[in-house]
Amino acid sequence: MQIIDGKATAKAIKEEIRQEVDSIVSAGHRPPHLAAILVGHDGGSETYVAYKIKDCEEVGFRSSLVRFEEDVEEQVLLNKIKELNNDEELDGFIVQLPLPGHIDEPKVIETINPQKDVDGFHPENVGRTVIGLPSFVSATPYGIVELLKRYQIETSGKNCVIVGRSNIVGRPLSILMSQKSINATVTVAHSRTKNLEELCASADILIAALGSPGFIKKEMVKEGAVVIDVGTTRVPSTETKSGFRLKGDVIYDEVAPRCSFITPVPGGVGPMTRVSLLNNTLRAAKNNISG
Ligand code: GUN
Numbered sequence: 001m002q003i004i005d006g007k008a009t010a011k012a013i014k015e016e017i018r019q020e021v022d023s024i025v026s027a028g029h030r031p032p033h034l035a036a037i038l039v040g041h042d043g044g045s046e047t048y049v050a051y052k053i054k055d056c057e058e059v060g061f062r063s064s065l066v067r068f069e070e071d072v073e074e075q076v077l078l079n080k081i082k083e084l085n086n087d088e089e090l091d092g093f094i095v096q097l098p099l100p101g102h103i104d105e106p107k108v109i110e111t112i113n114p115q116k117d118v119d120g121f122h123p124e125n126v127g128r129t130v131i132g133l134p135s136f137v138s139a140t141p142y143g144i145v146e147l148l149k150r151y152q153i154e155t156s157g158k159n160c161v162i163v164g165r166s167n168i169v170g171r172p173l174s175i176l177m178s179q180k181s182i183n184a185t186v187t188v189a190h191s192r193t194k195n196l197e198e199l200c201a202s203a204d205i206l207i208a209a210l211g212s213p214g215f216i217k218k219e220m221v222k223e224g225a226v227v228i229d230v231g232t233t234r235v236p237s238t239e240t241k242s243g244f245r246l247k248g249d250v251i252y253d254e255v256a257p258r259c260s261f262i263t264p265v266p267g268g269v270g271p272m273t274r275v276s277l278l279n280n281t282l283r284a285a286k287n288n289i290s291g
Pocket residue numbers: 094095096097098119139168
């Protein structure tokens with residue numbers, strides 16, 4: 001069994017990005033610039049955005065944080081997005097989700113200029129991904145595919161079962177895994193799937209992305225399978241400074257001995273998600289430079 005070290009892989013990719021930033025700046029261009037819009041003070045969102053800003057600093061990007069209070073009017077948020085769409089000093093931006101209930105999330109996403117949509121959430125980017133055109137792909141699926149490539153994991157003709165059909169992870173990942181460069185045979189499982197246990201146990205590559213801590217048990221995993229754990233549920237902990245720790249969707253201790261490869265939580269998919277946002281921002285910056 002080999003542990004897929006997302007932390008080390010992300011570190012190596014960050015170094016590659018940092019070198020590209022150096023060449024961009026040496027050529028006389030400004031560094032890539034990412035902005036994040038954060039609405040309200042949700043603990044998880046605050047943490048994720050703080051990481052995004054820190055990641056930018058580490059690779060030499062500029063970053064900006066735009067904050068609104070929880071009760072911001074939808075129109076005020078939409079106006080800010082339109083302003084960022086037209087800001088030539090900015091390559092890409094994200095609106096941290098979830099948004100408060102009074103704001104129409106799909107409307108917000110559709111207002112983002114697809115060329116600055118480094119989250120890859122805009123329907124234009126999702127549609128382009130589906131038909132294999134160049135696009136921004138959302139960070140978690142992008143990061144998982146990069147991990148499979150860097151660990152040279154055989155995907156062609158393999159049975160890939162993805163548990164979870166979210167717009168951010170399961171669904172776009174199913175599209176990527178079935179593309180010609182990857183060639184897996186993909187099944188997307190969800191809450192209404194029948195015989196889920198047997199289905200998971202038939203997977204050569206099992207991707208758990210349902211956000212239910214400890215859902216995947218050893219009976220659901222075939223001997224020699226590749227297991228990718230996307231779960232990052234924050235659970236209270238007395239052992240960490242933050243008061244939380246991250247729990248995956250897979251019972252790691254009992255599942256790992258059965259696997260050929262497995263991602264841990266933390267240190268697996270999470271760091272790759274973070275670095276993928278940097279990759280998308282670098283691409284947006286290079287697109288702007290080349291016009
Ligand atoms: N909330 C949880 N994950 C994400 C993400 O990747 N991007 C944004 N914008 N919000 C999120």
